[in-house]
Amino acid sequence: MMNAYKIAVIVGSLRxxxxxxxxxxxxIGMAxxxxxxxxxxIGDLPLYNEEYDGASPEQYNRFREQLRSFDGLLFLTPEYNRSVPGVLKNAIDVGSRPYGQNCWDGKPGGVVSVSISSLGGFGANHHLRQSLVFVNVPTMPQPEAYIGNAQNLFDESGNLTNESTREFLQTFMTAFENWVKVxxxxPITA
Known part of the structure; x- marks a missing residue:
């Protein structure tokens, strides 16, 4: 049995x-x-408040501990008003604080934005990348992943039915695997 790099999947939508x-x-099925x-x-994290840095809520402590255990990060975000949802930005803030205790530091990441619009969450994707630069997450530059018209890609059971999207996501996953390895x-062993 092969050891594997442990990747956190962080979804910016609570729906x-x-x-x-x-x-x-x-x-995850293509892994x-x-x-x-x-x-x-990330949905149970109270809004970040610097006053909590001395005595953090249990949700902060649990999230930070979990975050430290991962080797890499895969973010999926919708676009709200040309940016990321507040819940996702809040998670980034919680994981990066208190100052000097950044739990995101150095973990390789990938970003996929998914939207019902034809732009595929372009604005959110790039806003998220700005925050990830600051918290020192080396984020995979290519392929960029903007998944548009998402309402047409899944069946009633939530299965991806669009073959070209599946092929693109497989290409993304192969690139992400290489990004993490680098x-x-x-090391991982067989």
């Missing part, structure tokens, strides 16, 4: 039938043996 969550599950994916929930400092 139960989220297209981002459906896409995340499709990507190569070298990557092990786990959804990392940036994670621990």
């Amino acid at each position: 139960k039938e989220s297209y981002n969550l459906k896409t995340a599950k499709a990507l 190569p043996e070298t990557l092990s994916f786990e959804l990392l929930p 940036h994670v400092k621990k």
Whole structure:
């Protein structure tokens, strides 16, 4: 049995039938043996408040501890008003604080934006990348992943039905696997 790099999947939409969550599950289903994916929930994190830095809420402590255990990060985000949802930005803030204790630091990442618009969440994708630069997440530059018209890509059970999108996501996943291998400092063995 092969060890695998442990990858946190962080979905910026809290909606139960989220297209981002459906896409995340499709990507997890395409995972190569070298990557092990786990959804990392962010919906229960209280809004970041610097006053909590001395005595953090339990949700902060649990999230930070979980985050530290991952080798890499895969973000899926919808676009709200040309940016990321507040819940996703809040998770980035919680994981990067208190100052000097950045849990994101050095973990390689990938970004996929999923939207019902034809632009595929372009604005959110790039805003997220700006925050990831600051928290020192080396983010895979190519292929860029903007998944548009998401309402037409899944069946009633949440399965991805669009073959060209599936092929693109497989290409993305292969590139992401290589990105993680280059940036994670621990070896995996067979």
